[in-house]
Amino acid sequence: xxxxxxxxxxxxxxxxxxxxxxxxxxxxxxxxxxxxxxxxxxxxxxxxxxxxxxxxxxxxxxxxxxxxxxxxxxxxxxxxxxxxxxxxxxxxxxxxxxxxxxxxxxxxxxxxxxxxxxxxxxxxxxxxxxxxxxxxxxxxxxxxxxxxxxxxxxxxxxxxxxxxxxxxxxxxxxxxxxxxxxxxxxxxxxxxxxxxxxxxxxxxxxxxxxxxxxxxxxxxxxxxxxxxxxxxxxxxxxxxxxxxxxxxxxxxxxxxxxxxxxxxxxxxxxxxxxxxxxxxxxxxxxxxxxxxxxxxxxxxxxxxxxxxxxxxxxxxxxxxxxxxxxxxxxxxxxxxxxxxxxxxxxxxxxxxxxxxxxxxxxxxxxxxxxxxxxxxxxxxxxxxxxxxxxxxxxxxxxxxx
Numbered sequence: 001x002x003x004x005x006x007x008x009x010x011x012x013x014x015x016x017x018x019x020x021x022x023x024x025x026x027x028x029x030x031x032x033x034x035x036x037x038x039x040x041x042x043x044x045x046x047x048x049x050x051x052x053x054x055x056x057x058x059x060x061x062x063x064x065x066x067x068x069x070x071x072x073x074x075x076x077x078x079x080x081x082x083x084x085x086x087x088x089x090x091x092x093x094x095x096x097x098x099x100x101x102x103x104x105x106x107x108x109x110x111x112x113x114x115x116x117x118x119x120x121x122x123x124x125x126x127x128x129x130x131x132x133x134x135x136x137x138x139x140x141x142x143x144x145x146x147x148x149x150x151x152x153x154x155x156x157x158x159x160x161x162x163x164x165x166x167x168x169x170x171x172x173x174x175x176x177x178x179x180x181x182x183x184x185x186x187x188x189x190x191x192x193x194x195x196x197x198x199x200x201x202x203x204x205x206x207x208x209x210x211x212x213x214x215x216x217x218x219x220x221x222x223x224x225x226x227x228x229x230x231x232x233x234x235x236x237x238x239x240x241x242x243x244x245x246x247x248x249x250x251x252x253x254x255x256x257x258x259x260x261x262x263x264x265x266x267x268x269x270x271x272x273x274x275x276x277x278x279x280x281x282x283x284x285x286x287x288x289x290x291x292x293x294x295x296x297x298x299x300x301x302x303x304x305x306x307x308x309x310x311x312x313x314x315x316x317x318x319x320x321x322x323x324x325x326x327x328x329x330x331x332x333x334x335x336x337x338x339x340x341x342x343x344x345x346x347x348x349x350x351x352x353x354x355x356x357x358x359x360x361x362x363x364x365x366x367x368x369x370x371x372x373x374x375x376x377x378x379x380x381x382x383x384x385x386x387x388x389x390x391x392x393x394x395x396x397x398x399x400x401x
Contacts, residue, residue: 007347007355010372016043017368021193024049024095025076027105029057030149030175031133031210033072034182036103039189040075041361041370047095047386048076051083054379070350071358073376079387080380083114087397092116094390097125101189105133108143118205128203129192131185137209149177152210157218164236177214184213235294243290244269244297247327248305250313255327256305258317263287265323272320273304350375 021044025036033055040046048055060068081088093116096102102121104111111117111132121128132138135147145151153159153171163170185208195201225231232240237247237257244260260266266287270278278284278300283293290297305313310326317324326332333339334357343360350356361370387393 007349008372009349010375012373014043014371014373016041016371016373017365018042018044021045021101022099023047023101023103024092024099025103026092027103027133028055029105030072030178031181031185032103032105033057034179035131035133035185035189036076037072037074038183038186039101040373042368043371043373044101046076047099047382048073048078048377049081049092049095050078050379052080054080058379065352067356070356070376074348074358075372075374076377077374077382077386078377078380079383081397085397089114091387091390091392091397093124094392095386096121096128098390099125099128100193102128102130103133103185103189104130105147107147108132108134108138121205122203126202127196129189129196129206130203131189131206131208133181133185133208133210135210137211138207147210149175149210152177152214156211156215157221158214161218161232161234163234165234167234169234177210180213180217181208181210184208238294238298240291242287243294244301246298246301248298248302250305250308250310252309254310256310256313256317256324257327258301258322258324260290261323265321266290268320269301269317269322272317272322273301275300348372348375 018039021039023036023039023044023046025032025046025048027033027036036044036046036048055069055073057072058066058069060066081091083089083092096116118130121130133147134143135149135152136142136145150171153176154169156177158177159169159171162172185206188206188208192201192204192206196203221232237245239245239259242259242261244258244266247255247257249255258269260269263286267279270276270284278297282289284290284297308316314324314326328336333345339345345357346360347355347357361372384394387396
């Protein structure tokens with residue numbers, strides 16, 4: 001990890017592989033910001049259009065600071081537009097005329113009410129790629145429902161699979177549906193841009209719901225339900241698919257995560273815990289049998305972990321080729337040398353704090369890596385320069401010209 005003495009500095013002249021691609025981001029909160037961050041980190045000129053009060057993400061504060069915004073607003077420029085005023089709408093139209101990608105996450109129908117539906121956008125800029133983010137999609141019975149990730153995480157089946165069987169379903173403690181949708185949306189925008197460059201399409205509209213990406217993360221749930229008629233139940237940190245697989249407490253109170261997802265590894269685990277007889281026991285000899293007798297497997301494995309501190313347990317398991325790792329919190333990550341040496345977390349210059357740690361740009365490209373061009377902007381920091389690029393001034397917005 002870069003230290004305060006070796007921090008990463010922004011360079012506004014740096015150029016990434018998406019240099020020359022202009023993105024107009026009219027979204028709010030997490031999914032759209034995650035999407036446009038991926039593009040911005042690789043050099044796209046992301047113009048973040050904010051209302052006078054700013055993106056609500058700025059209001060997510062820790063210790064009085066907008067750390068979410070500092071992370072997900074990096075490499076972007078901020079333009080304040082009050083889209084309730086006609087001059088601001090004219091400015092938006094001019095920006096869209098020269099844009100490559102447009103990101104919005106209004107409730108379905110809102111863009112049409114603003115006079116910027118897909119047909120209008122096609123006339124305005126036939127090459128424009130529009131990513132429309134919503135909770136449940138632009139069509140269907142739920143299209144008009146509020147689209148917060150919490151609702152989607154509940155209705156996708158994700159929460160029903162998370163937690164322990166004798167307790168309530170558990171929602172993720174972070175904006176998981178939004179994050180998955182944002183990454184999916186960045187991939188979709190790049191596929192559409194590639195199709196445009198190959199002449200397979202001009203502009204097009206991408207209907208991206210929060211619901212579908214997180215539902216896809218459940219894997220073959222629909223097929224399993226069809227073929228078995230059974231609804232998989234919550235299993236805590238255990239798995240309905242493989243055994244052994246769980247989180248185990250060690251003698252020092254720390255936890256280790258272990259997965260015997262292949263037959264070979266499961267047999268190694270039984271040897272390591274000193275229970276080789278389990279390998280020939282019909283209750284544990286196959287994965288299907290182990291899943292059926294999961295409680296017995298976990299009792300045997302868990303008892304072994306309780307006799308060792310975590311470092312000792314990890315070392316013994318790894319020595320036998322078992323797949324095991326520590327359960328980390330962010331304090332552990334801050335001290336872990338793999339995170340440091342790979343610079344998964346980097347120390348970045350910050351005007352308010354001197355520096356701040358944040359996740360590095362990913363994925364890692366050998367020839368066209370991402371670039372650190374701009375720190376997260378103050379609200380409206382780039383309004384003047386962006387308006388000048390389309391032949392307007394901030395006074396044009398104020399006087400209703």
